[in-house]
Amino acid sequence: MxxxxxxxxxxxxxxxxxxxxxxxxxxxxxxxxxxxxxxxxxxxxxxxxxxxxxxxxxxxxxxxxxxxxxxxxxxxxxxxxxxxxxxxxxxxxxxESWVLADRIGLSAYFNISRDKIERDPDVLPDPKEKIINLAKASKNPLIKKGIPPKAGAAAKVGISYNSLLTNFIWDGWDFTRALEHSQxxxxxxxxxxxx
Structure with a gap:
């Protein structure tokens, strides 16, 4: 179609x-x-x-x-x-709430504990801010530096925000898992x- x-x-x-x-x-x-x-x-x-x-x-x-x-x-x-x-x-x-909804995939990609990711991301007032804060806690230096904005920067997201999250969408994000956590x-x- x-x-x-x-x-x-x-x-x-x-x-x-x-x-x-x-x-x-x-x-x-x-x-x-x-x-x-x-x-x-x-x-x-x-x-x-x-x-x-x-x-x-x-x-x-x-x-x-x-x-x-x-x-x-x-x-x-x-x-x-x-x-x-x-x-x-x-x-x-x-x-971003749909991105967060695949808790298993995102925790693996960010190299953080799954417990840091809400089970119902639709209730978050600012899912983008949540992703940025999770990235700051990441053990992966590319994510830790590329997703959050630089201190004092006018931009709300880091220079690699879209490219790194796009890589996750295509290589790690599981639509069926995400469905379980986002109405x-x-x-x-x-x-x-x-x-």
Whole structure:
């Protein structure tokens, strides 16, 4: 099945690509976005137009908004004559919670105790900050130096944040294990299965 995806950032794109490859019946035609939430919101009408030809999945982070269903409805309300093939999907609170949901894989990759990783990462107010703090405790020098931002830096993440986590997504992250610990990921998986 042909499908296009639009994401807020590189890491989300990699996670969604991995999920779709795991499911095995999708051909990704376009990978769009990677320029933040505002860009995706402004382009919803364009994505709706593209959805006339095939399914388009647009992924937003819930961040600190209180309710994923209300947020999804507000986004859908911005699209005139929304096509049934345009699907807005929400990760709770960020895609990093889905990364954290594979506790076995991430603890091995970061070389830290699994006990340091929450069993329900969807409840974390800032999953990205949790990953950065776990990286600081890592025994792997590449992770310890590459994922957290340098002291005093304006950047919120380290220079190798995306590349190191992308390596983990493709080489260590197990989608089926992650499903066990993230309701948000289970919800998105079910919606993809229904396409």
């Amino acid at each position: 042909k499908i296009s995806i639009a994401t807020e950032d590189v890491l989300t794109e990699e996670v969604i690509t991995k999920i779709l490859s795991f499911k095995g019946r999708f051909e990704i035609v376009h990978k769009l976005g990677r320029k933040g939430c505002g860009f995706l919101t402004n382009k919803l009408s364009n994505f709706n137009e593209l959805a006339k030809t095939h399914n388009v999945l647009v992924f937003f982070d819930l961040d600190l908004k209180p309710n994923p269903n209300a947020y999804k409805s507000s986004l859908e309300g911005k699209v005139a004559n929304k096509n049934g093939s345009l699907h807005i999907l929400i990760s709770v609170r960020e895609v 948000s990921l289970r919800d998105v998986s079910s919606l993809i299965d229904a396409l």
